Each structure stands twice: as structure tokens, then as C-alpha cells.
């Protein structure tokens with residue numbers, strides 16, 4: 001590789017040997033976050049791979065992530081263009097896959113200011129409470145055979161119907177779609193928000209909110225059922241704070257220190273998006289001593305960073321929520337040791353929304369029910385094999401028995 005402006009030989013990060021045409025693709029295996037973490041132990045926290053002909057920079061330490069997402073954030077803030085962006089994500093009209101630039105900035109501000117600000121998160125409390133009580137009813141009804149299911153949909157048809165229902169329907173209350181339609185009608189953001197952009201944002205919210213939160217809850221419950229002492233401690237905290245009441249209130253949560261630690265520890269060990277979403281560099285840049293050309297894809301491994309022994313100690317693989325009780329390290333993008341939501345310009349705009357939702361759901365689940373594994377599966381409880389894909393679920397769904405305490 002030659003530096004285009006100086007003509008000198010470029011200094012690139014270390015790379016594992018690669019094949020012609022496929023590059024390093026054969027080294028990804030079924031679980032790329034694991035394979036890349038092992039490779040990075042050999043080739044370093046900034047490692048250059050090739051997926052076919054595309055150069056891919058893999059970032060596997062908190063320090064290197066800080067260099068990418070803070071020092072050079074602007075250069076690395078774009079997204080690669082893929083067939084998925086084109087065919088499924090309305091040609092990059094959603095926030096998550098839009099290339100860095102004015103359109104992305106406008107859409108992200110709609111999310112941050114109008115949909116997911118602290119004020120909006122608070123205002124959706126009624127919707128959350130209603131959904132949580134529906135969930136509890138469902139678990140209660142099916143407590144003899146609990147099962148988590150996922151459904152597939154023809155998204156565009158579905159989103160068209162959602163929009164029509166919101167335009168024509170006679171509904172109570174305000175939700176995300178109403179907020180977007182109001183912005184469209186009032187032109188209150190200073191630019192035109194068309195139907196396609198609205199559908200693209202709803203799609204982001206829908207995918208962003210369901211898959212990640214469901215994954216997080218599944219891993220939290222898995223770890224708690226594998227570590228009964230943590231489940232007991234959590235249940236004691238929640239039941240003491242909500243003493244005498246049949247439900248958990250959102251204001252109870254701020255006193256639930258152990259609950260927060262349990263969620264943090266799960267996000268450390270099982271970030272729902274272990275390699276986040278790929279970034280792409282828009283300019284040539286010097287990153288540490290390396291020359292990184294424009295058009296390089298960047299994979300930042302929240303998974304490897306959560307397992308750095310230098311930060312987390314020798315028991316990195318252990319689920320131990322207590323490690324967070326006296327620590328100020330948080331996941332809001334300031335501490336690069338824990339970045340399950342990313343950091344910098346592309347950070348997840350829904351951290352507050354996701355955290356409140358998951359905290360209340362978890363507190364309610366352990367407040368209302370006692371949990372155990374079915375006898376025949378008790379032996380199998382250590383089977384925490386992971387699925388493949390961008391979001392990493394359990395390969396085998398979690399079956400757990402809930403017994404109501406009320």
C-alpha cells in the first residue's frame with residue numbers, strides 16, 4: 001500500500017495472512033466476534049483484515065476504541081453501503097445505515113431531540129407500564145410452558161399499515177409514530193420529513209428496540225439462572241424496595257444499585273451487538289502510527305473490550321455484578337472500557353430509553369415471579385451457545401419456569 005499524497009509506503013496495522021479473492025473471510029467462523037478477538041490477541045488491538053477486497057480495521061481494546069471514536073470520530077463516522085442498506089433500509093434513509101452527512105445529522109436529531117430525549121422517555125411511561133403489565137399477564141397465563149417467539153414480517157407492508165392507522169385511526173395517547181407525523185405536518189424541524197424517512201426511522205426504532213432489548217433480557221435471565229446467588233440478591237433488593245406493593249414503580253429503580261450492576265455486567269459479557277454496527281472512514285487518516293485509507297470498514301468489538309483483563313481483572317469471564325458496585329465506569333459513551341451502545345457521533349441514541357425499559361422489565365420479572373429452570377434442563381444450564389448474526393442471541397432459547405409470588 002502506498003500513501004496517495006506522499007507516494008511513500010504506507011504503514012498499515014498487522015494482518016493475518018490472507019487468500020486471494022476471499023482475503024480473511026475464511027477466518028471469521030460461525031462467531032466472528034470470538035474469532036476476531038482471538039486473532040487480535042496475536043495481531044494487536046488494531047488489526048487489518050480483508051473481507052474479499054474490502055479493507056477492514058478491527059478495533060479490540062478500549063484505548064484503540066478511544067482513538068477511533070473520540071480522537072478521529074469524524075473520519076470514522078460513516079457507514080458502509082451494502083445491498084441490505086439498499087434493499088431493506090430504504091436506500092440508507094434510516095439513521096443507522098445513512099452515510100455520515102447532512103441527511104444523517106437531520107434524522108439523528110429527530111431521534112435524539114424528538115423521540116428519545118429524557119423528556120420523551122419519561123412521557124412514554126404509560127405505554128411502558130401498559131406493555132409491561134401485558135407481558136406479566138402473558139407469563140402468568142403461560143407459566144406452565146413459557147416460550148419466547150419471534151415473528152418475521154413483510155416490513156414495508158406492515159409499516160404502511162402502521163402509518164395509515166395513525167393517520168386515519170381514532171386512537172388514544174401519543175406514540176413515536178404520532179410524534180413523527182406531527183413533525184411532518186408542522187414542518188417543525190426545519191426540513192421536510194417525508195413518508196419514506198418516517199418509515200425508515202420507525203424501522204430503526206422497531207429493529208433497534210426489539211431485537212437488542214429481547215437479547216439483553218434473555219442473557220440477563222440466563223446469567224441469573226446460572227448464578228442463583230445473584231438472582232436471590234437481586235430479588236431481595238427489589239422486594240425490599242417495593243415492599244407491600246404489587247408492582248414496581250419507575251422511581252423505585254434509582255435505589256436499585258444491584259439491579260443496575262446486573263444489567264451492566266450482562267452488557268459487558270453479552271453486548272447484544274458485539275461488533276456494534278460497521279463504521280467506514282471517509283478520508284485517509286493517520287491512526288496512531290498507522291495509515292488508514294478512506295473507504296476502510298471499521299469493526300469495533302464491544303465484546304473484546306468487555307473482556308480486557310487489564311481493565312476488568314483476571315476473572316473477566318466470570319459473571320460478577322459486584323464489580324460494578326464501587327466503579328464509576330458507565331456505558332453512556334464516556335468510558336471506553338464499556339461501550340455496548342457505542343460512543344462518539346454514531347452512539348446509540350436510545351440509551352436512556354433502552355436502560356429504563358430493561359431495568360423496569362427485569363425488576364418486574366423478579367418482583368412478580370420466582371424463577372427456576374425445568375428439572376430436565378438444569379444440567380444443561382451451562383449451555384450458553386450463541387447464535388450467529390449481527391445481534392447475538394442464545395443459540396437455544398431459554399426455557400424457564402415462572403411461579404407467581406402473588
Ligand code: HEM
Pocket residue numbers: 095096097108111204205206208209210212213216271272273276277278279340341342343345346347348349350353354
Ligand atoms: C439494549 C439495547 C440496545 C443496545 C445494546 C444498542 C446498541 C447499539 C449500538 C452498539 C449501536 C451502534 C453504535 C455505533 O455504530 O457506533 C446502536 C445504534 C443505534 N441504535 Fe441502539 N441499542 C439498543 C437499543 C436501541 C433502541 C431501543 C433503539 C430505538 C428506540 C435504538 C436505536 C438505534 C439507532 C437509530 C442507532 C443508529 C445510530 C447512528 O447510526 O447514528 N437502539 N445501538
